[in-house]
Amino acid sequence: MATTDFAAWVQACQARIESVLADALPSSHVAPQRLHDAMRYAVLGGGKRVRPLLAFAAGEVTAADPARVEHAAAAVELIHAYSLVHDDMPAMDDDALRRGKPTVHVEFDEATALLVGDALQSLAFDLLASHTLADDAVTQLKMVQLLAQAAGSRGMAGGQAxxxxxxxxxxDLTELEFMHIHKTGALIRAAVLLGAQCGRASEHALGALDHYAKCIGLAFQVVDDVLDAEASTATLGKTAGKDAAHNKPTYVSLLGAARARELAQELRADAHAALDTLGAPAVRLRQLADFVVERTF
Amino acid sequence: MATTDFAAWVQACQARIESVLADALPSSHVAPQRLHDAMRYAVLGGGKRVRPLLAFAAGEVTAADPARVEHAAAAVELIHAYSLVHDDMPAMDDDALRRGKPTVHVEFDEATALLVGDALQSLAFDLLASHTLADDAVTQLKMVQLLAQAAGSRGMAGGQAxxxxxxxxxxDLTELEFMHIHKTGALIRAAVLLGAQCGRASEHALGALDHYAKCIGLAFQVVDDVLDAEASTATLGKTAGKDAAHNKPTYVSLLGAARARELAQELRADAHAALDTLGAPAVRLRQLADFVVERTF
Known part of the structure; x- marks a missing residue:
């Protein structure tokens, strides 16, 4: 597949997920209007949509109907969006800028930001339960369970803690990896597995995708650390250099930038290898591994 | 049924839900330990467990297996518990006392309180999806949807906003009622309907229970307002008089205490009437309507 083709696929997926999210979020005209306005502000019009892209790409491996995958992808993105809103609050990272815009608690207020995050999480589960996403309801209940565990105290929220x-x-490196497997890895894994489960996913395919997701999740974080250390705030659309400012351990602070970049390449190779037995339908996942490692924002 | 019998039933349900919650919450020995410790602090060892009691009582109407109802009841209680943790935070009500103990952000810290609430919400959906709660998985997915909508921006979180x-x-009274139907009513309705859906709930029964739940939800709030205005902090186990202190409209400030108490009695009578066609199995719901209106804490 040519690079231009991949770029077009990414754009098409991003447009689709934007549209699904816009439909899923309550209108700003529905009461409580300020809350709904803030929810839309938090979710729409920004972000790389990496998790939805992974869900769509994994769905291609299992020949899933994209009309199913889009709701699973949107549910994962809502969880991600809620976590950013809460993470940016003064009690957590206290950040004023996200995706080039004032963060929700700055644009609105802290109480609204708190409720936006809470309501986005509920909406994610609403979305996952309200559409037919799998061939049978038992599988779909397992998908709800998977997302709940990925978001919870032994997943993303635990990673934040x-x-x-x-x-x-x-x-040390082991502890840093443990944190990231929870903080970002769990939800990335959920995106991949939920996308796949919208189609007919064999145990073998789920195992391979699980390994792919683990590599990609860590690679994503390693690259994030490199970008945070080296890119500018304008390029990132969020405050750069904040890890160092907060004296947070990162892959760059532990390994140095050169070795961190090498590690990202190794994880990309591992991710590609995990896809070997899945054949041609895994091409988008392969390209996404490249995208995650080569991105500059 | 005698009053003593009702008191014994309440105690048995409370003990059972405490045990289910204690099992569902991750151990304080599992990482991240401080988060899990705070989650257990927020949920265990306190509260009237009104929502679980309603779920168990509604389950009796549809001959539901209590081994199913207990998980639905626990899921609703986890949503309720998370909402209290976030509601008590400085950005919201800024309250230092809950159930006679320091609130979570006081006992731990604000960031932990934020994550506790987030993780408790995830755990609620995990619980609802991880156990067989209905005769078929399609019904159970609808139960997930019901709880998600009750918790979300058009339910409880919307009511908070x-x-x-x-x-x-x-x-005015209409606006106050609109707020409470969202803020407390939605989750009380979910407790009743989820308990019923663990058994074989006819459309007729669900309709009657829905009306019962609406009356009980409002009655609960009216009584809360009366108690907040009249009881002491020591009796309530939370800060009394805070509605007046915050200049919040309440049923007491709008109607006066005497008329508010009358309204609670009228709502109890409506709730009882809604149960008329459900016969003897609705006895616990009838007693709970009395309990909600007559409680002094």
């Missing part, structure tokens, strides 16, 4: 506890502490 | 926006504003 470990992250908070790690500020100023000398984490 | 309306509540925040109403501080210092002259709401």
């Amino acid at each position: 470990i992250d908070l506890a790690s500020v100023g502490k000398p984490l | 309306i509540d925040l926006a109403s501080v210092g504003k002259p709401l």
Whole structure:
């Protein structure tokens, strides 16, 4: 597949997920209007939509109907969006800029940001339960369970807690990896597996995708750390250099930038290898591994 | 049924839900330990468990297996518990006392309280999806949808937003009712309907229970307002008089205490009437309507 073709596929998926999210979010005209306005502000019109892209790409491996995958992808993106809103709040990272715009608690207020995050999480599960996403309802219930566990205290929220506890502490590489497997890895894994489960996913395929997702999740974080250390705030659309400013351990602070970049390449190779037995339908996942590692924003 | 019998039933349900919640919450020994410790602190060892009691009582109407109802009841209670943790935070009600103990952000810290609420919401959906709760998975997916919508921006979280926006504003009775139908009513309705859906619930029964739940939800709030205005902090286990202190409109401020108490009695009579066609199995729901209206804490 040519690069231009991949770029077009990414754009098509991004447009589709934007449209699904816009439909799923309550209108700003529905009461409570300010809350709904803030929810739309938090979710729409920004972001790379990496998790939805992974869900769509994994759905191609299992020949899933994209009309199913789009709701699973949107549910995962809503969880991601809620986590950003809460993560940016003063009690957490206290960040004023996200995706080039003021963060929700800055644009609205703290109480609204708190409720936006809470309501986005509910909406994610609403979306996952309200559409037919799998051939049978038992599988779909397992998908609800998967997302709930990925978001919860032994997944993303747990990773945030470990992250908070790690500020100023000398984490080693194992501890850093443990944090990221929870903080970003769990939801990336959920995106891949949920996309696949919208189609007919064999145990073998799910195993391979699980390994792919683990590599991609870590690669994503390693690259994030490199970009945070090296890129400018304008390029990132969020405050750059904040990890160092907060004295947070990162792959760059532990390994140096050169070795961190090497590690990202190794994880990309591992991710590609995990896809070997899945053949041609895995091409988008392969390209996404490249995209995640080569991105500059 | 005698009153003593009702008291024993309440205690048995409360013990059962405490045990289910204790099992569902991750151990304090599992990482991240501080988060899990705070989640257990937020949920266990307190509360009247009104929503679980309603779920168990509604399950009796549809001959539901209590081994199913207990998980639905626990899921609703986890949503309720998360909402209290976030509601008590400085950005919202800024309250230091809950169930006679320091609130989560006081006992731990704000970031932990934020994550506790987030993770409790995820756990609620995990619980609802991880156990067989209905005769078929399609019904169970509808139960997930029901809880998600009850918790979300057109349910409980939306009610909180309306509540925040109403501080210092002259709401009329219709607006106050609109707020409470969202803020507390939606989750009480979910408790009743989810309990019933664990058994074989006819459309007729669900309709009657829906009406019952609406009356009980409002009655609960009216009584809350009366208690907040009249009881002491020591009796309530939370800060008394805070509605007046925050200049929040309440049933007492709009109607006066005497008329508010009358309204609670009328709602109880309506709730009882809604149960008329459901016969003897509705006895616990009838007693719970009495309990909600007559409680002094």
